[in-house]
Amino acid sequence: MSTNNPLELIDEMPTPTHGANAPTSKRLSRRQLVVRRFLRNKTAVLGLLVLVVMALLAVFGPLISAWDYRDVDRTAFLSEPDSRHPFGTTQSGVDMFALTLRGLSKSLVIGLAVAVISTGIAAVVGAFAAYFGGWFERIALWVIDLLLVVPSFLIIAIMMSADRSGTNQSGFDRFVSAAPQWIVLVVLLALFGWMLAARVVRSLSLSVKEREYVQAARFMGIPAPVIIVRHILPNISSLLIIDATLNVAAAILAETSLSFFGFGVKPPDTSLGVLLGVGARQATTFPWLFVPPAVTVVLLILAVNAVGDGLRDALDPTSGSGGRV
């Protein structure tokens, strides 16, 4: 065995069997540790399972459903659940099961898209504000305060209820009405959902920015955006992951709330909020219009929140939920 290469010497260093450096048990990488901690939390694992099943249903559901959400069954208006329509039908004779599936997939897509976009904005704005400081930071913080003062629900409702089909359309109107309603909703929800997280990102980035490796990178002349993406954001990724997960739940709730009042997704397209808006008003008389979307939305949000809690425990270095390793 040659010992010319000094690196090989390091490989052959004996592992200490006692003393401060002796491993007490099997070594785990951080990823393994996080997975292990997450799996230990039974509620979170159950939540993840429910989420996976729901995502599969949303994608492949239309294949197992006998009806399409646009089909009208002229022999069954507002009929109770039976073998023909397992969840019953609506007033206009549309199958409730197909509608619930369609609503589920819309709500899932909206929740995921809003979470990714708003957490992305929060990460970029927060980290850049902390890294550059000065006037950029001041403006960013002021804009955050401004957006927090404006009641976002109201603004989104105003934007969504605007009538853009009139004769005197502006360029903005044409642009907005060209996009599908739910994409407009996603953009609006994301625009008003990033402020609090951006503040937390900023305060965490402020401490990461002072670390030696960030200073070293800076003095090596690496451009600021690269430093932020490579060195700062990965070090606050725990927060970002948790924030994104909880944002999914928040976005789904916001979508259902807006659609409930008719400010969100509009018919003929549907979402869980649209279905609930119709169903909740008839919950006593026609429960099958209300129960399927209600149970779906509650299960969905419960699962997302459970996964979020589990992730928080698993990613938090001070958490004791992983047990002793």
Place this chain on the structure above:
Amino acid sequence: MGRFILRRLLNYAVLLFVAISLTYLLAASQLNPRSLWELANPPIPAETIESSLRSKNLSDEVPLLQRYWTWLTGVLLHWDWGEAPRTGDVGPEIARRIGVSIRLITIGSLGGIALGVLVGAWTATKQYKISDRTITFLALAIFSVPVFVLISVVQVLATNFNDATGWRLFEFVGETGSVGDYPGAVLVDRIQHLALPTLVLVLANAAFFSRIQRNLMLDALGSDFVRTARAKGLPRRRAVMKHALRTSLIPTGTYFAFSVATLFLGSTFVEVLFSFHGMGEYAITSIQGQDVHGAVAVAAFGGVCVLVGATLSDFMVAALDPRVRVS
């Protein structure tokens, strides 16, 4: 200190001004009051519509900035928040609705917050026992239910209860109903109408605050000063109440201040589904009714609430945290 507070208030005033102005410009350009009359049957002549809209400063044929200026001078000089396209002045309407909202939310939210803090702190001391797991899961479950679903479930249960017992014990339409003819009937009637909305508010607030308080309390219980207090020989009860609970209440104070301020618009669903004609309902009806001035006034009210909450949370922290008071 005085200058610091003054600068802060000035910043708040500027924030509020910009926020409200932006909301006005947005609402005035997006909402379309004209559409309320265009489809009327029999049709109304276009000139009549136009003159009516112009008299209310709502016509979209007047340039946006000119409308904004008229509205702004009205608000600043005469405290006149403008007119709704159909229902008259916005100002008195809001004054009335604030009263309704206060009557609706006070008991429910304060009770819910107190209950949530107590439950959260208590479950933290019992971490991972059956009681903790049950209550934590229940809180998560209630927290995950959209408020309007919770309300519908409560209403269905109450209807069934009313039918089963044959009395109309629970009422869920409006603030008052048919008042009986016996002493104290007015009070009983109010309580009947308030019971269910209050229950919903208590559940929702308690679920939210117990989750926050449990986490904060767990942090406090694991901290060095509580261990020191125990090591000095302080009984567990005293260490928990005096040292852990008090410290963990400081961040809760911030949440408390904010949620008190945002309650008015946060209880929209309770107001709409129980037919209380308060501020939250006004936010919805004004937008649905293409009411530019109403929507802007609600937004302004919401903005003031948030800033009051921010100020309140500063005072709250100062009151609870000796370190802030000293420095």
